[in-house]
Amino acid sequence: MVDILHRIAVTSPPAEVYAALTTTEGLAGWWTTDTRGEGGDVGGVLRFRFGAGGFDMKVLTLDPDRHVLWEVVDGPEEWIGTHVDWVLRREGDHTVVLFRHEGWKEPVEFMHHCSTKWALFLMSLKALLETGKGAPDPHDVKIDNWN
Amino acid sequence: MVDILHRIAVTSPPAEVYAALTTTEGLAGWWTTDTRGEGGDVGGVLRFRFGAGGFDMKVLTLDPDRHVLWEVVDGPEEWIGTHVDWVLRREGDHTVVLFRHEGWKEPVEFMHHCSTKWALFLMSLKALLETGKGAPDPHDVKIDNWN
Numbered sequence: 228m229v230d231i232l233h234r235i236a237v238t239s240p241p242a243e244v245y246a247a248l249t250t251t252e253g254l255a256g257w258w259t260t261d262t263r264g265e266g267g268d269v270g271g272v273l274r275f276r277f278g279a280g281g282f283d284m285k286v287l288t289l290d291p292d293r294h295v296l297w298e299v300v301d302g303p304e305e306w307i308g309t310h311v312d313w314v315l316r317r318e319g320d321h322t323v324v325l326f327r328h329e330g331w332k333e334p335v336e337f338m339h340h341c342s343t344k345w346a347l348f349l350m351s352l353k354a355l356l357e358t359g360k361g362a363p364d365p366h367d368v369k370i371d372n373w374n
Numbered sequence: 375m376v377d378i379l380h381r382i383a384v385t386s387p388p389a390e391v392y393a394a395l396t397t398t399e400g401l402a403g404w405w406t407t408d409t410r411g412e413g414g415d416v417g418g419v420l421r422f423r424f425g426a427g428g429f430d431m432k433v434l435t436l437d438p439d440r441h442v443l444w445e446v447v448d449g450p451e452e453w454i455g456t457h458v459d460w461v462l463r464r465e466g467d468h469t470v471v472l473f474r475h476e477g478w479k480e481p482v483e484f485m486h487h488c489s490t491k492w493a494l495f496l497m498s499l500k501a502l503l504e505t506g507k508g509a510p511d512p513h514d515v516k517i518d519n520w521n
Contacts, residue, residue: 233486236517327486346489
């Protein structure tokens with residue numbers, strides 16, 4: 228098993244970061260404008276759609292302002308069964324966001340792509356929180372010939 | 375052992391990407407303006423300096439327009455002995471860059487930070503090649519409270 232890891236920090240308080248990860252309005256502001264479902268309930272399913280397809284995430288853990296954990300229940304084969312883990316921690320003037328997309332079976336080329344893409348979406352989350360304007364799909368930063 | 379993986383693609387030909395990875399002028403254009411040493415010779419050492427410290431990389435492999443491999447010989451403890459691997463491949467109208475920073479002993483928080491930071495520096499490499507202007511340190515994109 229191999230994991231994608233990232234770390235960002237934002238000047239917003241943990242509650243605002245948590246809202247951006249658990250409400251459809253928040254998620255639509257940084258990941259994809261086509262976000263539906265229930266991110267604020269354990270057991271709820273979030274449906275993220277992009278031009279090329281999408282992902283369904285089941286909410287496994289919600290610890291307000293501290294921790295969010297999703298399981299991928301539908302999407303590309305390589306994603307199914309993986310987990311997306313968000314840990315929030317206040318540190319001085321910042322909220323640190325530790326991100327893990329864990330449980331990939333193999334370090335395939337698609338995983339390389341997703342790692343870079345996640346970094347840019349995390350920067351989109353940071354921009355949304357700090358400036359009010361993220362870059363969700365279809366306005367996302369293109370990184371390669373896959374998107 | 376755990377690895378950082380990324381993938382970008384640029385419209386520039388492989389020879390231009392290779393130059394940006396093997397010449398001090400190229401490297402200074404996207405990673406850090408304070409780049410010295412010999413990136414174009416196997417066995418050469420590149421010295422990258424940033425505000426907070428730096429890295430020395432020994433060039434292990436050079437396959438023109440295809441592959442560059444470095445070993446970290448000095449820098450933060452977590453980096454020493456790790457390898458930075460660049461594989462270039464032409465695919466249609468793009469040069470695909472597969473990046474691996476491999477051989478981390480543990481998935482420490484600093485590795486999360488470096489993973490995100492590498493993604494932004496790869497986007498800086500892409501910008502340098504496609505627009506003529508990258509964002510090397512000290513003009514780099516800040517991602518968290520560490521930089």
